[in-house]
Amino acid sequence: MHADQLITGIAQLVTAQGPHARRGTAMSELHLLPNAAIAISNGRIAWVGPEHDWHDTAKATVDLQGAAVLPGLIDPHTHAVWAGNRLADFEARARGATYEEMLAAGGGIRSTVRSTAAAPQQELIALATPRIAALVRSGATTIEIKSGYGFSVAAELAMLEAIAALTTQTSARILATLLIHIPPTDPTERRTYIEQVCTTLIPIAAQRHLASAVDVFIEREAWHCDEAETIFACAQHHGLAIKLHSDQFHSIGGVELGIRMRALSVDHLEAAGPTQINALAASNTIATVLPGVSLHLGIPAANGRSLIDAGAAVAVATDLNPGSSPLFSTAAALALAVRSNGLTPQEALTAGTINAACALGLHDRGRLEPGCLADLLVLHSNDWRDLLYTLGANPVREVWIGGRKVQPGGTKVTT
């Protein structure tokens, strides 16, 4: 083999092995290779093995001088495009205000919708670019971004177009999801919006390749299961994958609907009970937990421990958004999942790599194996566990996407 590039000096190479999501006890089974090397050609991994087993040639060699190397993280749930801020809500919540009081004061999600609608595309891109850069610095190499602050066909398409344009501004690999977020308060408008979503929004988004999946927020105060089912059926008819916000505050059937319709993932699950957990364990749908939301809102964290013990495949995401999860680090989401959702470090790494990739329907990343995209992290540390252990600092030294070092990461605090 004559590789484009050889990476040596890898003290520890740690990866899940694929291509399928790992569930239950298999989430702990990481492949750990000391003194490893990686050969890269055409932006993909050509070879992985012990450094002394490499006997071929490479055009260039990079010596990491003894660092831990992990697969690039995948952040499968963000709302990274928004305008305005929610600092007044943050302050009001800390003073004990209810969400209803925040809405009455002009805050809440509708304030983000107003600000986002008022922002030109260039402004949305300029605002989102440093947020994406922060996620990349923390180790994310593939990032899902949702629309959902539009609340009209035109505004949702504008958000999807901003996400598409953003893709050219960042080194990260971006996947766009069309999110059907909050329904109109008027029942007639609510029915009309579903019609517009199904007859106009989804067909245009699919035809113009503006989204690869459709997401619906299922909650007592949001969309209900029968409405979501209509939207999902339309999405699937147009060749789009489906995923759900469900069981955040109440279990009203979203998990069961998602499993029945073969959703890629059901996300949130803070209110999921044994019935939902066992159903997820018996399905191929990924259970995505969002520890930033629990931390920021002070709601109970999703029971990641029970999900894994039951046999489910768990993923973790930042849910980066201004109202309920201002968490600008994918690595920190994994570190929080160990503290808040009961994951072990091994499970958290699996949740943030291969399982997160599968939550996006992607099977060519989230692991370091021949044929996969050469997306990887170099830590400051020579022990991969520092990725999950470190709080309040960025343990990532370098982020590589497609075989190229795209961004320096944080600064060294551990050995």
Added chain:
Amino acid sequence: MHADQLITGIAQLVTAQGPHARRGTAMSELHLLPNAAIAISNGRIAWVGPEHDWHDTAKATVDLQGAAVLPGLIDPHTHAVWAGNRLADFEARARGATYEEMLAAGGGIRSTVRSTAAAPQQELIALATPRIAALVRSGATTIEIKSGYGFSVAAELAMLEAIAALTTQTSARILATLLIHIPPTDPTERRTYIEQVCTTLIPIAAQRHLASAVDVFIEREAWHCDEAETIFACAQHHGLAIKLHSDQFHSIGGVELGIRMRALSVDHLEAAGPTQINALAASNTIATVLPGVSLHLGIPAANGRSLIDAGAAVAVATDLNPGSSPLFSTAAALALAVRSNGLTPQEALTAGTINAACALGLHDRGRLEPGCLADLLVLHSNDWRDLLYTLGANPVREVWIGGRKVQPGGTKVTT
């Protein structure tokens, strides 16, 4: 006035006003000045006011072009000097191991003691320097560092000497505390150690100015109140201030002892009940809460809300240490205090500035007023609340100590 330096372009200047700790509802009373300027001479603040009110001259002017400026943060409780790591403990805890099982496996605090004892001073300094740099990047300008991984007179003095030497390696202002941490298991050795502490360790530390305070860890499994009282009386006899680790797991009288002996602060308080809270509220002792410990160990957070509502003066610290709080950001400790300890953003800023300074017995910092040290933060944002709001990224753009920009901070994610 002819100042050394004028800082202009301050969109928002926010500070508590001093010199005394703020308690109860007064913790919310911040002084907020839009379009401000600060004049600096001889490393101290010479003037603060609306920019258009400045009519004097300065040798140099720095235009911040519209950023929020806050007092430099004070981190009044860290154990930033250690060798070895506790990654095995971290992994074992995530798998559900008890502390006893971790000790049996060779982990726990005694493993840090072994590693620290085995490390030469130069290694201790090299290991601690990037940790201190991380705290400074997060906004800390004065940092307390404790000994306490020595467990013998010689080893504690070696730690204090390492802290003294470290002081010359960092731009932060360092205060050293002698911590009497974990007692010997043998009752005779336990009594002997107290004797050595009082006849040798404290006198030498005081005489050589190696510590400004003595701290004792009071807990069922650590030192008891009668022992701590002996140590504290000796400390005060030698002119040192006193402070306590108390009420972390059990209330065994540490709060009451600390108040009676006029301790600067009682730190932890996770297990403090109404009696302790009301006693603190009626005292001049600062109640220091440590949200990193609650997050990392999964123990209940100290009830900051009740402490403030009762009228206590609350401070916040990272408690940076390898076993129970690997939290490398003072700003993140404040952000966590809003989520975990029930503080408002205003209260958290007070807790991390003026009250934290008072917890170290310092009255010349932690606020932006004439005569105070010119230690300050510049945020990426023009809204000071972003310091507390942002999770997983560093909202600090610049850190100034003694009127000089010492370190770039994080990267912009908010506006």
